[in-house]
Amino acid sequence: MSRLNLAILLVCGLLVGALAAVAVIPDVRNRVFPEGSTRAVGQALVGGPFTLTDHTGRKVTDQDYRGKFMLVFFGFTYCPDVCPTALQTMAAALEMLGPKAERLVPLFITVDPERDTPEQLAQYVSSFSPKLVGLTGTRPEIDTVLKEYRVYAQKVEDPKSTAGYTMNHSSIVYIMGPDGAYRTHFTHATGAETMAERLAKLL
Ligand code: NI
Numbered sequence: 396m397s398r399l400n401l402a403i404l405l406v407c408g409l410l411v412g413a414l415a416a417v418a419v420i421p422d423v424r425n426r427v428f429p430e431g432s433t434r435a436v437g438q439a440l441v442g443g444p445f446t447l448t449d450h451t452g453r454k455v456t457d458q459d460y461r462g463k464f465m466l467v468f469f470g471f472t473y474c475p476d477v478c479p480t481a482l483q484t485m486a487a488a489l490e491m492l493g494p495k496a497e498r499l500v501p502l503f504i505t506v507d508p509e510r511d512t513p514e515q516l517a518q519y520v521s522s523f524s525p526k527l528v529g530l531t532g533t534r535p536e537i538d539t540v541l542k543e544y545r546v547y548a549q550k551v552e553d554p555k556s557t558a559g560y561t562m563n564h565s566s567i568v569y570i571m572g573p574d575g576a577y578r579t580h581f582t583h584a585t586g587a588e589t590m591a592e593r594l595a596k597l598l
Pocket residue numbers: 470471474475476477478479564
């Protein structure tokens with residue numbers, strides 16, 4: 396065995412030993428990954444500052460919602476089924492929460508700012524819940540928030556839809572804390588009751 400191979404073997408051995416110590420010994424684990432550090436990682440991965448326009452035409456930033464939990468869903472008003480279902484679920488969960496729902500603001504951010512003007516959004520969001528806030532913006536403003544929330548959105552040709560296209564997009568509902576940091580998320584499969592139960596525990 397060459398000296399280099401021996402050195403590599405030694406380093407590997409040390410690494411395996413260190414990883415095993417972190418995995419097995421709680422005290423070591425707590426020192427390497429202090430309590431709450433998973434949330435810190437989540438904060439870094441999802442969310443961030445944004446400047447958008449709400450459905451009343453008012454310029455807003457993420458700072459405007461500090462102090463409240465944000466329920467963030469991305470979609471578009473011309474969506475045939477995914478968005479209406481998700482927004483109905485969100486609205487139903489808010490109803491179930493009762494007065495507790497005052498502690499959160501549900502946001503619907505468009506992935507299709509070309510068609511989703513504030514006027515278009517105003518009509519759309521009011522059909523689900525008077526609490527629901529629709530947000531749109533310029534293409535760069537929307538691109539920024541999509542990137543921050545790691546949302547996939549892709550224009551797809553569709554002759555049946557207005558302007559000849561539809562949008563494929565991810566349908567995750569993000570829950571951000573009153574500090575603006577990521578807390579948890581729901582998938583499209585989460586029902587209104589489960590959503591309300593989990594939110595009640597957070598609020
Ligand atoms: Ni949709």
